[in-house]
Amino acid sequence: MPILGLGTWRLDGEECTTAVSTARELGYTHIDTADMYGNHVEVGKALAGLDRSALFVTSKVGPDDLRHDDLIATCERNLEELGLDYLDMYLLHWPNPDIPMEETFEALGELHGDGKVRSIGVSNFIIKRLAQAIEISELPICTNQVEFHPLLYQEELLRFCEANDIVVTAYCPLGRTEALDNEVVKSVAAEHGKTPAQVCLRWLFQKGIIVIPKSRSAERMRENMEIFDWELSAEAEQRIDAIPEQKRVVRLPIAEF
Ligand code: NAP
Numbered sequence: 001m002p003i004l005g006l007g008t009w010r011l012d013g014e015e016c017t018t019a020v021s022t023a024r025e026l027g028y029t030h031i032d033t034a035d036m037y038g039n040h041v042e043v044g045k046a047l048a049g050l051d052r053s054a055l056f057v058t059s060k061v062g063p064d065d066l067r068h069d070d071l072i073a074t075c076e077r078n079l080e081e082l083g084l085d086y087l088d089m090y091l092l093h094w095p096n097p098d099i100p101m102e103e104t105f106e107a108l109g110e111l112h113g114d115g116k117v118r119s120i121g122v123s124n125f126i127i128k129r130l131a132q133a134i135e136i137s138e139l140p141i142c143t144n145q146v147e148f149h150p151l152l153y154q155e156e157l158l159r160f161c162e163a164n165d166i167v168v169t170a171y172c173p174l175g176r177t178e179a180l181d182n183e184v185v186k187s188v189a190a191e192h193g194k195t196p197a198q199v200c201l202r203w204l205f206q207k208g209i210i211v212i213p214k215s216r217s218a219e220r221m222r223e224n225m226e227i228f229d230w231e232l233s234a235e236a237e238q239r240i241d242a243i244p245e246q247k248r249v250v251r252l253p254i255a256e257f
Pocket of ligand 1: 006007008009010032033093123124145146170171172173174175176177180197198212213214215216217220221223224250
């Protein structure tokens with residue numbers, strides 16, 4: 001799974017196709033979308049004709065479609081919208097406590113068996129739910145995509161995922177820009193001669209976390225890629241770890257957080 005991807009929430013219409021094409025030209029291989037974003041057709045347009053094996057496409061099925069037949073039908077529709085034969089990763093966008101997970105994971109297993117999804121994962125799963133999912137799923141749960149940035153250091157969840165061979169994917173890795181204004185992040189950026197966005201992404205990368213920043217701008221997409229040829233000092237990393245905020249910028253309609 002490529003460690004840097006382009007997030008596409010709020011990218012719609014032509015702007016979405018242009019942004020995904022730009023990202024591809026810059027060298028992004030990993031695109032993150034979801035049924036709920038309503039932009040599969042536009043993402044698909046940007047991917048049409050490209051070498052499929054060089055792409056990593058993640059999509060997500062929403063919580064209302066986690067019954068067996070609904071999940072299969074949603075995935076098949078998602079593939080058609082994207083113009084793809086398979087997804088590299090299919091995630092449960094967030095849990096639905098009213099639908100037995102056994103049914104959901106059985107459907108994911110079938111999609112995997114049919115070659116329609118190469119790997120599976122979850123999103124917005126707290127430790128308790130993730131532990132249940134690990135018990136139930138016959139396939140490895142490859143990733144848990146959760147909100148993670150310097151204003152929301154989810155250390156316990158990260159340790160649990162590491163112990164269970166599940167990679168964490170950080171959504172809102174810039175805290176939807178709120179983390180860029182944090183004084184610690186800004187001072188670390190100045191000390192390292194980097195931008196606050198690069199500091200946020202590098203901090204996550206040094207923790208083994210996959211990042212999917214969203215941008216509509218080629219310049220910021222390029223900036224967000226330039227995080228691999230330098231390091232945050234251990235002292236700087238620890239100062240960011242110690243930022244006391246536990247601030248979520250995303251409010252999901254679930255009561256678990
Ligand atoms: P984000 O990536 O933390 O922040 C995106 C914002 O930051 C945009 O306003 C963007 O503006 C700006 N930005 C990007 N690069 C920048 C830079 N270098 N300097 C300054 N500003 C910069 O937030 P997000 O889009 O909410 O999260 C990322 C992706 O995670 C989403 O797009 C989506 O794919 C996924 N996600 C998943 C879930 C889930 O429940 N699984 C929830 C939320 C998000 P411009 O576009 O103008 O550059």
